[in-house]
Amino acid sequence: PTLLEDQVVQDIAKGPTTSGWVTVVKHFTAGVAGSAAQVVAGHPLDTVKVRLQTMQSTGRPVYNGVIDCIVKVAKNESIFGFYKGMMSPLAGVPFQEAVSFGCYGGSLKWVDRNFGSNHYVVNASIAGMFAGFVNSIVVAPVEQIKTRLQIQDYASERRYKGPFDCLRSIA
Numbered sequence: 001p002t003l004l005e006d007q008v009v010q011d012i013a014k015g016p017t018t019s020g021w022v023t024v025v026k027h028f029t030a031g032v033a034g035s036a037a038q039v040v041a042g043h044p045l046d047t048v049k050v051r052l053q054t055m056q057s058t059g060r061p062v063y064n065g066v067i068d069c070i071v072k073v074a075k076n077e078s079i080f081g082f083y084k085g086m087m088s089p090l091a092g093v094p095f096q097e098a099v100s101f102g103c104y105g106g107s108l109k110w111v112d113r114n115f116g117s118n119h120y121v122v123n124a125s126i127a128g129m130f131a132g133f134v135n136s137i138v139v140a141p142v143e144q145i146k147t148r149l150q151i152q153d154y155a156s157e158r159r160y161k162g163p164f165d166c167l168r169s170i171a
Contacts, residue, residue, distance in 0.1 A: 035096070036090060036094060040086070040090070043082065043089070046146075047081070047150050048070060050151060051063065051069055051151065052066065052069055054147075054151045084149050085149030086146075087163045088146040089142055091163070092138070092142030095138065096139055099135055099138050100132075103127075103134045104127050108123060111123040145166045149162075149166055
């Protein structure tokens, strides 16, 4: 966790104080907005990464590197090709961050209460491991849907109409 996350968790753990729950709502809103911006900004490069990682599974090399992949996606699929599969993480990442913040804050408070708060690095590490474990349960389905949508360009026909159609086919 970053220093900002630690401060947010400490603010949340204090409960309603002089700043009240407004602080919690501000931090949650900032987390949601920040995670949404993270997805929008980072998804094009994630799409390139996934395309390069999975092109060998098609049995034919499709790209000759990162630049070639960027050029071909832009030329053949327009700018929107870089954003295939973005709705799944855009819907999932804010929830993922909320789960992460909640699990980290709650488990840090529990560890501090049960084992003492004078070992912050150890306690924060334990809380971070627990939050990461729970977070992986949330992240795996979102990543599966996103990846399936990103690589469907390789198929001769579109297999999924969108994230909900993809989810329906998995479930």
